[in-house]
Amino acid sequence: xxxxxxxxxxxxxxxxxTRILGVFLIIVAVVGTFLMHSYANIETxxxxxxxxxxxxxxxxxxxxxxxxxxxxxxxxxxxxxxxYRLNAITGITFFVxxxxxxxxxxxxxxRPRVLFRVKSVALLTTISVPVTIAYDLWTAxxxxxxxxxxxxxxxxxxxxxxxxxxxxxxxSSLIFVPVFGTIFLFLHAYGWPAHTPSATVPDPDxx
Amino acid sequence: MALRLSERQQAVVFAAIxxxxxxxxxxxxxxxxxxxxxxxxxxxxxLDVRGDGWSIRYAPAVTTNxxxxxxxxxxxxxxxxxxxxxxxxIPQGVFVTAINGSVNGEGGRYWQYWVNxxxxxxxxxxxxxxxxxxxxxxxxxxxxxx
Numbered sequence: 001x002x003x004x005x006x007x008x009x010x011x012x013x014x015x016x017x018t019r020i021l022g023v024f025l026i027i028v029a030v031v032g033t034f035l036m037h038s039y040a041n042i043e044t045x046x047x048x049x050x051x052x053x054x055x056x057x058x059x060x061x062x063x064x065x066x067x068x069x070x071x072x073x074x075x076x077x078x079x080x081x082x083x084y085r086l087n088a089i090t091g092i093t094f095f096v097x098x099x100x101x102x103x104x105x106x107x108x109x110x111r112p113r114v115l116f117r118v119k120s121v122a123l124l125t126t127i128s129v130p131v132t133i134a135y136d137l138w139t140a141x142x143x144x145x146x147x148x149x150x151x152x153x154x155x156x157x158x159x160x161x162x163x164x165x166x167x168x169x170x171x172s173s174l175i176f177v178p179v180f181g182t183i184f185l186f187l188h189a190y191g192w193p194a195h196t197p198s199a200t201v202p203d204p205d206x207x
Numbered sequence: 208m209a210l211r212l213s214e215r216q217q218a219v220v221f222a223a224i225x226x227x228x229x230x231x232x233x234x235x236x237x238x239x240x241x242x243x244x245x246x247x248x249x250x251x252x253x254l255d256v257r258g259d260g261w262s263i264r265y266a267p268a269v270t271t272n273x274x275x276x277x278x279x280x281x282x283x284x285x286x287x288x289x290x291x292x293x294x295x296x297i298p299q300g301v302f303v304t305a306i307n308g309s310v311n312g313e314g315g316r317y318w319q320y321w322v323n324x325x326x327x328x329x330x331x332x333x334x335x336x337x338x339x340x341x342x343x344x345x346x347x348x349x350x351x352x353x
Contacts, residue, residue, distance in 0.1 A: 040295060079293075084312045118217040125225065150315065150348070164239045171232045178225060 012059035021187060022060040025052050028180060029068035034075070041169040045069065046135065047176035049100045050128060053107025055188050061108045065100035073097070088146040095142025099135045106131055116189040124181045128173040136166040240299060241333040249273040249336050254282050256344045258309040259316070263288060275320050275342050276301050276331035300330025309346045316348045 013019050025048040032044030045068050052064035073093055081089050110127055137159075144158040212220065248269050256263040256279070265282035272281040276292070283290035283306075291305040303318045304311050311317045320327040320334070321343045327334050336342065 038295065085315060118214055118221050122217075122221050125221075151317075151319075164236060167232060167236045167239065171229060171236065174225060174229050174232065178221075 014056065014058050014060070017188070017191060018056050018058070018060070021184060022052065022056050022064060024187075025056070025060070025064045025180075025184070026067045029064060030071050032176070033068070033072055037075070037079075039168070041136075041165050042172045043169075044172075044176050044180070045072065045100055046103060046128070046132065046169070046173055047180050049103040050107040050124060050131065050177060051181060051184050053104035053109075054111045054124060055107075055184055057108050057111065061104040062101055065104050066097070069097050069100060084147070088150075091146035092139075092142050095139045095146075099138045102138070103131055103135060116185045120185055121178050121181045125174065125178045128177040129170060132169050132173045133166060136162060136169055241329055243299075244274050244277075244333060244335040246271050247273055249338055249340070251339045252278055252336050253341045254278045254344070255342070256282070256306060258307055258346045259313065261307065263307065270336075273336045274332050275322055275327060275334040275336065275344075276303070278336065278342055279303070279306070279320075279331070279344055295330075299333075301332040303331060303344070306344060306346070313346075314348070316346050318344060318346055320344045 013022070029045040029048035032048075036042045036044075045065060048068060049065040053061040056064075073096065077089055077093075081092065106127075107124075110123070140158055140162040141155070143162075144153070144155045148158055149155075248271055250269045252267065252270060252273075254263075254265040256265075263282065263286065265278070265286060267278075267281070267285075270278055270281060272278050280290060282288075288307040289305070290303070290307075291310075293302045293304055294300075295302060303320075306318055309316075309318075320331055322334060322336070323341055324343075
């Protein structure tokens with residue numbers, strides 16, 4: 001029984017490199033978003049979730065967004081949503097978490113061949129644009145339903161107000177997905193740079 | 208005949224497209240930023256603050272704090288009632304969270320403002336005031352709270 005569970009966990013978390021990259025992605029998501037907290041929608045959870053699904057797969061598809069949000073959401077509750085009723089906070093938190101988990105699953109669905117190539121980074125970056133818009137529409141609906149609807153504010157007003165925030169979110173995705181995508185694709189494909197003289201990096205053009 | 212680019216050429220093309228997209232998007236966000244209100248002397252503006260069982264009235268003869276937030280902040284300093292707010296960099300704007308001990312969320316009520324009876328639809332520090340304007344800050348549960 002114990003061995004069975006262990007095998008399941010081993011399979012779910014992958015090899016040592018996958019686990020280290022998964023933890024790195026969680027750190028990138030938490031630290032990046034925390035440091036840019038005063039810049040609305042400039043965040044790294046989106047890029048980390050997309051990369052977790054598309055590069056690591058397995059349990060990391062869910063583990064990365066859930067773990068990062070387990071740290072970040074309480075900070076949101078104590079700042080942005082301070083004073084709001086419990087049902088409003090619970091509701092908007094559901095939309096945020098489900099949105100990022102959806103991003104992770106979508107990353108897994110469009111999973112490129114995990115190669116350190118420009119095409120892979122370009123594919124992830126391109127995909128990030130419609131996914132960012134879809135995520136923002138989803139969370140804007142949650143924001144309307146739980147936060148602004150009680151004030152009599154219509155969904156149309158919320159969506160109009162959402163436009164500049166979504167532009168910043170797109171800006172965030174267009175910066176962080178290619179930057180971290182390049183770094184993590186490299187690390188996933190080649191591991192960590194070694195100081196041994198024999199360590200060489202294959203040139204994709206020569207393949 | 209399909210043009211086959213080397214990995215390096217693809218990287219250059221991708222970086223060029225990406226940087227162009229980022230620059231265009233950034234320019235658009237800057238265009239959408241509300242213009243900052245220029246400080247100017249405004250006369251006979253009135254501020255009413257209606258909290259939970261209390262109210263404050265402030266009517267300076269003239270003020271250079273000519274925004275819905277500016278006159279509130281000035282009143283807070285002159286009359287000595289506490290004011291809490293959060294400053295957002297993107298998009299720029301001030302969000303009032305508490306006035307005189309009434310904190311957003313208490314009893315499902317939040318701080319909202321009206322200028323001459325019109326509900327504020329921009330950040331309060333971007334709502335310009337003019338001579339004779341009446342600013343109302345109300346701790347209410349909906350837009351009907353005034």
